[in-house]
Amino acid sequence: xxxxxxxxxxxxxxxxxxxxxxxxxxxxxxxxxxxxxxxxxxxxxxxxxxxxxxxxxxxxxxxxxxxxxxxxxxxxxxxxxxxxxxxxxxxxxxxxxxxxxxxxxxxxxxxxxxxxxxxxxxxxxxxxxxxxxxxxxxxxxxxxxxxxxxxxxxxxxxxxxxxxxxxxxxxxxxxxxxxxxxxxxxxxxxxxxxxxxxxxxxxxxxxxxxxxxxxxxxxxxxxxxxxxxxxxxxxxxxxxxxxxxxxxxxxxxxxxxxxxxxxxxxxxxxxxxxxxxx
Amino acid sequence: xxxxxxxxxxxxxxxxxxxxxxxxxxxxxxxxxxxxxxxxxxxxxxxxxxxxxxxxxxxxxxxxxxxxxxxxxxxxxxxxxxxxxxxxxxxxxxxxxxxxxxxxxxxxxxxxxxxxxxxxxxxxxxxxxxxxxxxxxxxxxxxxxxxxxxxxxxxxxxxxxxxxxxxxxxxxxxxxxxxxxxxxxxxxxxxxxxxxxxxxxxxxxxxxxxxxxxxxxxxxxxxxxxxxxxxxxxxxxxxxxxxxxxxxxxxxxxxxxxxxxxxxxxxxxxxxxxxxxx
Numbered sequence: 001x002x003x004x005x006x007x008x009x010x011x012x013x014x015x016x017x018x019x020x021x022x023x024x025x026x027x028x029x030x031x032x033x034x035x036x037x038x039x040x041x042x043x044x045x046x047x048x049x050x051x052x053x054x055x056x057x058x059x060x061x062x063x064x065x066x067x068x069x070x071x072x073x074x075x076x077x078x079x080x081x082x083x084x085x086x087x088x089x090x091x092x093x094x095x096x097x098x099x100x101x102x103x104x105x106x107x108x109x110x111x112x113x114x115x116x117x118x119x120x121x122x123x124x125x126x127x128x129x130x131x132x133x134x135x136x137x138x139x140x141x142x143x144x145x146x147x148x149x150x151x152x153x154x155x156x157x158x159x160x161x162x163x164x165x166x167x168x169x170x171x172x173x174x175x176x177x178x179x180x181x182x183x184x185x186x187x188x189x190x191x192x193x194x195x196x197x198x199x200x201x202x203x204x205x206x207x208x209x210x211x212x213x214x215x216x217x218x219x220x221x222x223x224x225x226x227x228x229x230x231x232x233x234x235x236x237x238x239x240x241x242x243x244x245x246x247x248x249x250x251x252x253x254x255x256x257x258x259x260x261x262x263x264x265x266x267x268x269x270x271x272x273x274x275x276x277x278x
Numbered sequence: 279x280x281x282x283x284x285x286x287x288x289x290x291x292x293x294x295x296x297x298x299x300x301x302x303x304x305x306x307x308x309x310x311x312x313x314x315x316x317x318x319x320x321x322x323x324x325x326x327x328x329x330x331x332x333x334x335x336x337x338x339x340x341x342x343x344x345x346x347x348x349x350x351x352x353x354x355x356x357x358x359x360x361x362x363x364x365x366x367x368x369x370x371x372x373x374x375x376x377x378x379x380x381x382x383x384x385x386x387x388x389x390x391x392x393x394x395x396x397x398x399x400x401x402x403x404x405x406x407x408x409x410x411x412x413x414x415x416x417x418x419x420x421x422x423x424x425x426x427x428x429x430x431x432x433x434x435x436x437x438x439x440x441x442x443x444x445x446x447x448x449x450x451x452x453x454x455x456x457x458x459x460x461x462x463x464x465x466x467x468x469x470x471x472x473x474x475x476x477x478x479x480x481x482x483x484x485x486x487x488x489x490x491x492x493x494x495x496x497x498x499x500x501x502x503x504x505x506x507x508x509x510x511x512x513x514x515x516x517x518x519x520x521x522x523x524x525x526x527x528x529x530x531x532x533x534x535x536x537x538x539x540x541x542x543x544x545x546x547x548x549x550x551x552x553x554x555x556x
Contacts, residue, residue, distance in 0.1 A: 071419070071441040074352050074434070079478070080452055124407065128423045129552060132430035141349070141430045145406045145423065152410035152419045156352070156434050163349040163450045165478030165487060168457075172441045174358055179446075181457070185480070187490045200357070200443035202463070207501055209443060212465045223485055272552075274407065 041235050043228070043250040044257075046111050048183050050228040053192035053218040054115070060178055061116060061171060066198045068175030073155035075112040075170070077105040077184050078141070078163035086161070092138050100139035102131075102261060105159035108167075108184050110260045111253070113146060113155045116171045119253055122146035122155070124274040125263035132162060144264045147274075175199055179213065186224070193217045319513050321506070321528040322535075324389050326461050328506040331470035331496040332393070338456055339394060339449060344476045346453030351433035353390040353448070355383040355462050356419070356441035364439070370416050378417035380409075380542055383437035386445075386462050388538045389531070391424060391433045394449045397531055400424035400433070402552040403541035410440060422542045425552075453477055457491065464502070471495045 048054060061067050081089070090096035091104045099106075114121075124147045131142035141160035147153070167185070171178040176198035186192040197213040220227070238244035263275040326332060339345050359367070368374035369382045377384075392399075402425045409420035419438035425431070445463070449456040454476035464470040475491040498505070516522035541553040 068442065071356075071438060072354075072421075072436050074354070074436070076350075076352070076448070076450070078349070078450065079480075126407065126550075128432045128434075129402065129404065129425045130427060130430050130432055143350075143423070143432055143434070145421070145434075147407045149408060152408050152438075152440070154406045154408055154421055154436070156406075156421070156423075156436075158350050158352070158432070158434075158450075160349060160430075160450075162430070163452060164346065164454050164476070165480075166448070166450050166455050168448060170354070170444070170446060172354070172356060172436075172438075172444050174441060176442050177444050179459070181491065182487070185484055185487055187487055189481075189486045198442070202357075202443075203467075206463055207503075208467045209460070209463055209465055213459065225485075272404075274550075 041232065041239055041246040041250070042254065043232050043235075044254045045228065046108065046257075047224045047228050048108070048185070049111070049115070050231055051186065051192050051218070051224040052220050052227075053180070053186070053194060056216065056218050057171075057178055057180065057194055058115075060176070060196050061173070064175075066176050066196070067171075067173040067178070069151070070117060070171065070173050071151070071153060072172045073113045073116045073170065074168070075109040075155075075157045075183075076159070076166045076168045077108045078158065078160035079105070079165045080163060081161040086134065086140075092134055092136070092140070092161070094136045094138050098138060099261065099265070100134070101159050101161045102139045102142050102264060105161065106142065106157065106261060106264070107257060109157035109159050110264075111257050112169045112183060113157060114253065114256055114260070116169070117148070117153075117155070119256060120148065121256055121259065121277050123149040124276050125260055125267055126274045127264050127267035127272050128158075129272050131268055132160075139268075142264065142268065144267065146260070177213070189223050190221075191217050191219050319510065319517055319524040319528070320532065321510050321513075322532040323506070324386065324535075325502045325506050326386070326463070327389070327393070328509055329464065329470050329496070329502040330498050330505075331458070331464070331472060331494075334494065334496050335449075335456055335458065335472055335474075336393075338454070338474050339451070342453075344454050344474070345449075345451040345456070347429070348395060348449065348451050349429070349431060350450045351391045351394045351448065352446070353387040353433075353435045353461075354437070354444045354446045355386045356436065356438035357383070357443045358441060359439040364412065364418075370412055370414070370418070370439070372414045372416050376416060377539065377543070378412070379437050379439045380417045380420050380539060383439065384420065384435065384539065384542070385535060387435035387437050388542075389535050390447045390461060391435060392531065392534055392538070394447065395426070395431075395433070397534060398426065399534055399537065399555050401427040402554050403538055403545055404552045405542050405545035405550050406436075407550050409546055410438075417546075420542065420546065422545065424538070455491070467501050468499075469495050469497050 128143040132140040143158035146155045167182050169180050169183045178196045180194040195213040202209050267275045404423050406421040410418040421436035424433045445460050447458050447461050456474045458472040473491040480487050545553045
C-alpha cells in the first residue's frame with residue numbers, strides 16, 4: 001500500500017509500509033515514527049529535490065575546480081499569504097500545523113541549507129530575534145543562523161508568510177557561487193534556471209569584475225511533483241520485487257531537517273540562544 | 279582644501295574643511311572627529327552610493343504599490359583574497375585597518391542594509407558565531423543579524439576575504455523584491471543591472487508562479503567613482519560659493535554605518551550577544 005499524505009493542497013509525505021499499519025499525520029512531524037530500520041519507504045514531499053536542476057546544481061557544488069569549498073549559504077522562502085490563508089489555512093492553526101511559517105516555508109529553506117552542506121548537520125542553531133506570530137501564537141516569520149564550527153562556515157535562512165514571494169538559495173564557496181531564485185517552485189514548469197560563477201577576478205583598477213555569472217537552464221518533461229511521485233513509486237516497486245531495501249536517504253534527511261526546525265523552536269523559546277545539535 | 283584620503287588602492291574618505299586643519303586617518307574610523315556642526319564637507323568613499331542604479335532602486339523601494347513595506351534585507355560582500363593580500367594588505371594588519379573584512383567588505387554590506395532601511399538604525403545587532411581571524415587576530419569573515427523591533431523586520435549580512443567574489447543585496451518587501459548581484463563594483467563599468475518583481479502569485483495548482491523578475495539596466499557615462507568625486511566637488515563648490523552649507527547626509531550615514539560596525543565588534547567580543555544601539 002502506498003499512502004500519499006496531503007496537507008492543504010500540497011503533498012506532504014509519501015509512506016510505503018509493508019507492515020499492517022501506517023503512521024500518518026497532518027503535520028510535518030511524523031518523522032520520528034518511521035525509522036530507518038522499518039520495512040518502509042518514507043519520503044517527504046520536498047518536491048524541488050526531484051527537479052533535474054537540483055542534480056545539476058549538485059554537480060557544480062561538488063566540482064572543486066568550479067566551486068572550491070563551501071563557506072556560506074543563505075536561503076529564503078517567503079510568500080505573502082492572503083486573508084483567507086491567514087484565517088483558515090491549517091498552516092496557521094495551532095491545533096494542526098503549529099509550526100507555521102517555520103514548518104512550511106522554513107522547511108524548504110532549511111532543507112536547502114542541508115542540501116548544500118551535503119546533509120551534514122550544523123553544530124549549533126541560533127534563531128534571529130523578533131519572529132512574528134499570529135494571535136494564536138503560530139510563527140508567521142522567522143529565521144536563524146547555523147554554524148558548523150569549522151572554517152567559519154555560517155549559513156542563514158529567512159522564512160515568512162508576510163513577505164512577497166521569494167525563493168532564493170545563494171551558495172558561496174571559496175572558488176565559486178551558485179544562485180537560484182525559484183528553487184521551491186520554478187517560475188516555469190518546464191525549465192528551471194540557476195546561475196553560477198567561478199574564479200571571479202577584479203578588472204584592472206577595480207573598474208569592473210568578471211566573469212559575469214552564467215545562467216543554466218535545465219529542462220524537464222515532467223513537473224518536479226510528478227518526478228517525486230515517480231521516484232517514490234520506483235523505490236516501492238523495487239522493494240516489492242525484492243530487489244532493493246528501502247532507500248534510507250529520504251527518512252534520514254527528513255529527520256535532519258526536522259532536527260533543525262526543532263532547534264530553531266528551542267532557540268526562540270529560550271531567548272534566541274544557540275542550541276547545540278547532538 | 280579638498281583632501282582625498284586613500285587606503286590601499288581605493289578612495290576611503292573625502293574631506294573638505296574650511297578651517298586650518300584636517301583630521302585624517304588611514305582607518306575607516308575618523309567619523310567621530312568630523313561632526314555635523316563642523317564647517318566641513320565629509321563624505322566616505324562608498325562609491326556604489328553614487329551609481330545612478332542606486333537612485334533607480336531607491337525609487338522602486340519607495341513605491342508602495344511595487345514594493346510595499348520592507349520585511350528583510352540580506353547583503354553580502356566577499357572576495358577571495360590572494361596570498362599577497364592576506365600577507366601584506368593594510369586591511370589585514372592590526373596596526374593599520376584592524377577591522378579587517380568587517381571594516382572593508384562589511385562596511386559596504388552594512389551600508390546596503392542601512393540604505394534599504396532608509397538609514398534608520400536597527401535597535402539591536404547580533405553577530406553570528408564563528409568569525410574567522412588571521413594570526414594577528416584580524417577578522418577575515420563574519421556576519422550579523424540586525425533587528426528593528428518592529429513588524430519582525432530582520433536583516434543580515436555576511437562578509438569575507440575568504441570566499442569567491444559575491445556582491446548581493448536582496449531587499450524583500452510585502453509586495454515586491456529587489457535584487458542586485460554586483461552592487462559594490464558593477465560587472466560592467468557602463469551598465470549596472472538589478473532585478474525586481476512585484477505582487478507575485480502562484481499559478482493554478484502551484485505549477486509555477488509569476489511574474490518572473492524583470493531586469494533593469496541602468497547606464498552611466500562616468501564610472502561610479504568619478505560620479506562620487508564629482509558630487510563631492512559640487513558640494514565643496516557650493517560651500518565655497520557661499521550658496522550652501524555642508525551636506526549633512528554624508529557624515530550622518532557614515533557615522534551610522536560605523537555604529538553598526540562597532541556593535542558587531544562588541545557583539546563578537548561579548549560572545550555573540552545582542553548589542554543595543556542608542
